[in-house]
Amino acid sequence: MNNIDRLLEKLNKMVSLSKVYEEKLRPLPKFAIKKSGYRFIKSGKVVRGSWQLISGYVIAFTKDANGNLLAMNIYTSGQFFTEISNLLNEQPALYEFVAIGKVQALQMTQVQFKKLNKYPETGKLWLEISIKEYDREALKDKMLLLPKKERIIKFFQDYDIFDLPDKYAANFLRIPLDEYLELKVMLLDSGEIKVPLQNVKPVNRTFKRQSVYEVKQYLKNNYARQEGNSVNEIASHFNTSPKTLARAFGEVLGTSVHKLLLRIRMEKAFSLIVENKIPYNEVNLEVGYKDIYYFNKAFKKYHGFSAKEAPFRKL
DSSP states (O other), X not given: OOHHHHHHHHHHHHXXXXXXXXXXXXXXXXXXXXXXXXEEEOBTSBOOEEEEEEEEEEEEEEEOTTSOEEEEEEEOTTOEESOHHHHHTTOBBSSEEEEEEEEEEEEEEHHHHHHHTTSHHHHHHHHHHHHHHHHHHHHHHHHTTSOHHHHHHHHHHHOOOTTSOHHHHHHHHTOOHHHHHXXXXXXXXXXXXXXXXXXXXXXXXXXXXXXXXXHHHHHHHHTTOSSSOSHHHHHHHTTSOHHHHHHHHHHHHSSOHHHHHHHHHHHHHHHHHHTSOOOTTTGGGGGXXXXXXXXXXXXXXXXXXXXXXGGGXXX
């Protein structure tokens, strides 16, 4: 199924389209690839088109009283974006619609829409798209009334935005970036939000704060591996140097990769013994230790008591 077929399938779920309408519509949308930062719609300029997003993100921005950009809407794969009223009435746009990362989209111009105005499906489709946009706005407004922690949880539940840069998510949620990052990490640690491992991407630049959190999440997902968790191997996986990784960890988390991995493993080992009733002399394999002697030594040094004594202790 190509992009046009998928578009027609989506539209048919909104409004039943006649064969004649499909035939007239099929040749009109044009495929486009745009670089990050491309402005689909410019604030103050007459709206000349509408798009369906195939991949990437588009954010509608406005400016506050101090001239700072505010993210008003985030559009993801499959969604339509434009300012419908201003498009139909040939009026200037209120928002700036900007590509975030590489974007693929299907475009239809105002002139092309005029060719379809005589068909009843066109008006019905505009109505359905307008309703969906209104509903999305209402959900966003309701979400922004929540406390910050619940706001982030709701955001991750309702938006497919796992690889959206954090600065845009924080802007959209009206939370300072540092505070957003701290809350996000806390929620990842508690399991209240989950980011798929495939969305933890290697970086080839000096590590930023969010990159350290990505490594931390990687360790939480891979602590049971017996190989591949050395500083050198992790640095290689994230396309940076061991020195850069170690320095970033110290600056952001105040610890080392080794100490963080040890903490994750030792706390998980205690939990497996006490809560999951896994025998103390078998749990080493569950937390990445092939040799039970070294596991027992590390466990006692970390907790102050042996793995054998764990069922009778409380953390």
